Amino acid sequence: MINMMFLLILFSTTVISHRVDDSDITLKEDFELEKHLKLINKPPIKSIHTEFGYIVDCVDIKKQPAFDHPLLKNHKLQTRPSFYSKIEDRGVNISSTKTSFELNKVNCPKGFVPIRRTTKEDLKRTKSFLNYNILATATTHKAEVFLKYITGDNYYGIMGTTSVYNPRCSIAQASSSNIYVRNGEGGTFNQILVGWHSDGFVRTGCYNLQCRGFVQIHSQYHIGAVVSKTSVYGGDMVEMPISIVQDERSKNWWITINGKAVGYYPQALFNNLKTANQVGWGGATIAVGAPSPQMGSGSFPDRNFEHACYFKNIGYKNETNSPYYGPDQYAAHIYHDAPECFGVDYYGKQKSPYGYSLQFGGPGGRCGGYF
Secondary structure, three states: OEEEEEEEEEEOOOOOOOOOOHHHOOHHHHHHHHHHHHHHOOOOOEEEEOOOOOEEEEEEHHHOHHHHOHHHOOOOOOOOOOOHHHHHHHOOOOOOOEEOOOEOOOOOOOOEEEEEOOOHHHHHHHHHHHHOOHHHOEEEEEEEEEEEOOOOOOEOEEEEEEEOOOOOOOOOEEEEEEEEEEEOOHHHOEEEEEEEEEEOOOOOOOEHHHOOOOEEOOOOOOOOOEEOOOOOOOOOEEEEEEEEEEOOOOOOEEEEEOOEEEEEEOHHHOOOOOOEOEEEEEEEEEEEOOOEOOEOOOOOOOOOOOOOEEEEEEEEEOOOOOOOEOOOOOOOEEEEOOOOOOEEEEEEEOOOOOOEEEEEEEOOEOHHHOO
16 A cells, blocks of 8 residues: 555546556567657666655656657746745644654756656556546545636635545555646546545556656656655644645646645646636545545544544635635535545634644445445
């Protein structure tokens, strides 16, 4: 079971994956995978073997995999967001009961960025996902608070600090905490999610750099990095401050982790995400042929922030150059599709250090009679 920071980008439909065995791949396909690996794993100036078993390559920032995307052939690299100073000034507040957030970091030389090396197993899972109708056997559940625009309003950013847990997941389960920006419906649906996830698939779906086009900028934080410490029910809380923000000038969607601008999704990748008509905070689970796993700490919301998983200090931007606003309770929508397994409560504005906050999660199980 692995707990890591992830990105997920969706176009038109929900992306779900499943475990694949070596027997699914023929010798010819295996050769093609090897050939593809040589194309996507760029020559590094330095490679780091992490304690978690994967390799991170330091590659030329201008030759990273993102620029193989056909829509980014003439893309102008943006090395820092126009709102960078605002991120740095905000900082991260950790109370005495909180444990410092620790994301596995590496150090790449100036002009180079860390890219988690793609393996043959990663490609096998992606290939299998693309060719297999997993929707017929997968069960997904959500528990979230969201804002959906009223005519004339749009969203340009979302932020929040979530507690990080390591929910128990079997080989066919995954559980996550995330924020998202979304626009459109049906065939025009575009979405970006950012957060942490724990799963028994090892890596699932179009996560991280398997979602082509993400431009890595930070020289230490990298997408797909492992979170080395997690929260303890009733004890120390480990928190992850995250945001998705549209740059006012370039219109690119930037991802920040722990107050650091990690990188961005170029606007050119999207057919319908010039702005967002919905933003949200919460958790999700996926199970294939198995009961749903725990969400968050495995506990239902109870207003005790050392029990259920939470998002604190949440906010949204309704203009590219506006400050973050906390959602009014009357405007916030609550959604949870399996109340016997998972819950979510929005508390509005609370005393420091929580601010506008919510809790979500639950024990999982056979939700609604489904496996």
